[in-house]
Amino acid sequence: MSSDLWSAKQSPPNAHFLNPIPQHLRALVLDYLFQNCHGETAKALLNDTGVRQLDADGDEIMSEPAAPSPDLSFPSEAIRSLELRREIRKSILSGRIEHAMDLINLHFPSVLNASPSPSPSPPPPDTSQFLYARSLEPQHISLNLRIQAFIESVRTSPLPNDAPPPTLSSLTDPDAAKVQLIQSARKLSVLQQALPDAEDKKRYSEELKHVVSLLAYNVPESSPAARYMSLERREAVADQVNSAILHRTGYQSTSSIELSARYTTVLWSFLHDMKVKPPAESSRHAGIRLPPTVDPAAPVIPSKATSDKDSEVVPQFNLEAFLNTRIP
Structure with a gap:
């Protein structure tokens, strides 16, 4: 059985990622919480039935709370898996390895x-x-x-x-x-x-x-x-x-967010090594920017994303720099 039980049954086309809907983002977060045994946080998110939508200025659009989507709920077997995995993890982290092996x-x-x-x-x-x-x-x-x-x-x-x-x-x-x-x-x-x-x-x-x-x-x-x-x-x-x-047990062994980070890192590194030039800014979808550049030996400092004028080839993707970049 797929680990993506609380998301859409079929992944949306790639074009949808340019304009993700709140349910997609919540499903990604729930997937990460499930993978990493954060059961209480996942339940709290599921109980927060009001999906917040923001306007172009980042302000919340007030609306009536909606019932949670049936796709965003934990099946009983998923809850059992999460609770058992959390107990096993707790045993290992406290040094009780034999107890963890008995549970496994x-x-x-x-x-x-x-x-x-x-x-x-x-x-x-x-x-x-x-x-x-x-x-x-x-x-x-x-x-x-x-x-x-x-x-x-x-x-x-x-x-x-x-x-x-x-x-x-x-x-x-x-x-x-x-x-x-x-x-x-x-x-x-x-x-x-x-x-x-x-x-x-x-x-x-x-x-x-x-x-x-x-x-x-x-x-x-x-x-x-x-x-x-x-x-x-x-x-x-x-x-x-x-x-x-x-x-x-039939679930994805790595969260979708981590897989996306790995995929993005490998893809941009390959493009950089192949000396691929970035497309002109005018030909990109709105909001699409190149990854920030960073000197691996220097401390990460929030900066603007690389522009076409700054780079002859696409830069390598650095997750830490990306997370610390302030989007203008």
């Missing part, structure tokens, strides 16, 4: 146990210090979760807002704790060796060398491998699991 196995077993894709496409490049962070393959997700569980077991101090977790290092007998940690490390090695792909084995072998090195330090949070102890890594694992659940 109970409610979304295919996330960790589905047969690997016969010819999986290579995952996008990892933007975090986290191996296969964008992969949806069960073997990657399962191993990443077990690695995270091992990391939590060697943690000596909780992250901010954590309740102190019951870790192996807190056992009365430190020698017994160390033995159990070594056994856990060996289990990770067995799982790594069981991976069907040779490249996966190689990459995870390097990953485990760094992770297991945490055992050599009394305070692993101060070790050279301290990056594995960060909240950012927990967030990366939680994001990966959330995307995999969406994918395995």
